[in-house]
Amino acid sequence: MNLPENENRQTARYRDVDAETAGQRLDNYLLSRLKGVPRSHVYRLIRSGQVRVNSGRAAPRYRLQAGDRVRIPPVKQRPAPKPSRDGSMLDWLAERIVHEDSRLLVLDKPAGLAVHGGSGVNLGCIEALRSLRPGLKTLELAHRLDRSTSGCLLVAKRRSSLRLLHELLREGRMEKRYLALVGGNWQFGSINVAEPLKSDRRPGEVRTQVDPQGKPAQSHFRPIEQFGNIASFMEIRIGTGRTHQIRAHAAHLQHPVAGDARYGDERFNERMRSLGLERMFLHAHAVAFQWPDSDADFSISVPLPAELGRVLESLSTRSASRR
Structure with a gap:
């Protein structure tokens, strides 16, 4: 991002952290206040020491405390994008x-x-x-x-x-269930996959793979329906939220997610396209948790999109015709 030469001579802003904001990570706090500023530039501001917390340097993952004073350096912000005029x-x-x-x-x-x-x-x-x-x-x-x-x-x-939702996610106390179609005839039954994952971030691309030096990751795979040797319809419950977690774990098990151009199998994807699949077959089906401050239960689910349901119907019809 090209910044004006005199930008650093402008006045910095100082913000005091209140109880409502306490617990938020420094990077997320800044991203929410510097609308239109690229994420990469926000991280450069933190790492270069231009952002200060209580007059000292702080890491992007630092969790703000009530009473902290944050120095936000002057930054040129692009106007936020607007939706179409007709709404x-x-x-x-x-x-x-x-x-x-x-x-x-x-x-x-x-x-x-x-x-x-x-x-x-x-x-x-x-x-x-x-x-x-x-x-x-x-x-x-x-x-x-x-x-x-x-x-x-x-x-x-x-x-x-x-803050409470992030606490639940960090501690693995939010249940998230996905529905996915994967390649091949699933033979593992219901299994828990705990292979650590490491993400390689490059400009415009992130790739995640199993790596002993990676971060802990938990994915529980349960088969729902199998379509011969072609594909298997699965429910996946995740206990962690690593980047591309389900896709990387499925690919590691040699059962890639249908329609996954990054980690998938092109021959399998082409076969699924012939059945009408025009996207990746991965759907965040349900979320459930208990609010930490009240113990109130919360749960929500959304049905499988119609276009994915039609792919399952095509697979079922094809499998039945071969019996």
Whole structure:
């Protein structure tokens, strides 16, 4: 990002962390306040020491405490992207909100829509939701879904809620279930995969693979239906949220997710395309947890999208004709 030569001579901003914001990571705190600034530049500001917490340097993962004073250096911000003038995108997105209360909303995210703008994406879910709910001071993603994955996306409406949701995710106390179609005849039964994962991040691309030096990852695979030697319909419950976790674990087991261009099998993907699959067959089906501050149970599920259901019907018909 090209910054004006006199930018560093402008006045820095100082913000005091209140109880509502306490517990948020420094990088997420800055990203929410520096709208339009590339993520890479925000991290450079932190690592170069231009961002200060209580007059000292702090790591991007530092969790802010009530009373902390944060120095935000002067940065040129691009205007936030706007939805189409006719508001059709907002109307369409509003229809996909499957739950909303005082703490959060849940979006049934369609495949092909990024959760946030950036990296060539002009407008993501979170930017559109902020336009849809302009009266909310805080609207933040509690987690992320790959652009090609559909299903439950949790969005916090308050920082205190975001903090609690992140606590649940860190401690593995949020149950997230996915539905996926994988290649081949699944022979493992119900199994827990605990292979550590390491992500290699390059400009415009992230690749994740099993690596003994990687971060812990837990994925529980359970077969629902098998279609001969062609494919298997699975439910996957994850206990961690590593980047591309399900896709990397499935590929490691030699049962790649259907339609996965990065970790999948091209011959299998081509066969699935002949059955009408035009996206990756991975759907965030359900989320359940207990709020830490009240012990109140929360659960939500969204059905498999119709286009994926039609692929299963085609597979079932083909398998039946071969019996």
